[in-house]
Amino acid sequence: MTDADVKLKALFAAEVPPAMDAHFRLAVFERMEKRQAALKLAVVVGVGVLATAGTAVLSPQLNQLLPPGMMLVAGGALATAASVWGVLQIRRPI
């Protein structure tokens, strides 16, 4: 190993980040939480779109099966359940 190699080694050693860094860890967790919230929102929106599309496709059959007015009640209950589920998903911690 030449003197230049030793110097190179010392230069590299001088640029070492701290061994413990709580700020860095917190920043990582913040990113994870944002990423998870975005993912959950996408899932909730996706489920909502699927539910709407499914209802639209099945509404003629459902109208025949359900008594008059029940379609509205069932739709409302489904929307409420989906909203509650979505809020619970988004608020759930990592």
Add this chain to the structure above:
Amino acid sequence: MTSDADDARLLAEARAGSRLALSRLIDRHQQAVRGFLRRVAADREEADDLAQETFVTAWTQLSSWRGQSSVRAWLLGIAWRKARSSGRSMFRRMARDRAWSEAEALIPASQVSAEDRLALERAMGGLNLQQRAAVALCLAEDYSHAEAAGILGLPLGTLKSQVLRGRAKLLEVLEAQP
């Protein structure tokens, strides 16, 4: 219990949803990941940004680690892919200017002078991305050629030649220093 075994246990716990295990994994490996990226990326800010992204990606892919390498090598592999695809890691000109002003404050004068620090920045800036990564792992972190080749996903021969060329260029610049 060995360090690798600790890592494997922490990773299994993190996979099961333990936030504490995830915290400990970050604490254990942030220095190595950030150190590697600081030598590869354009500047400290970018390096830390990529390091954070590395841990977020690792968190989303916890199940992909199957023990074929150490957890640290796995994380460094993710960090390398982030750096390679970031497209922001090619030039260090801005970092060089910043390094000039930061050097005195960050490094004790008795160890390394600001001029030497700047010379290293300049020399590293003259290497291509693959050479920087190879040099960072093998010369700065003392990884074996085989380990570094695994981390960077390069054939062993390619890795060795990148280290040799990178070292030669670095020494050329440093030896030209007054």
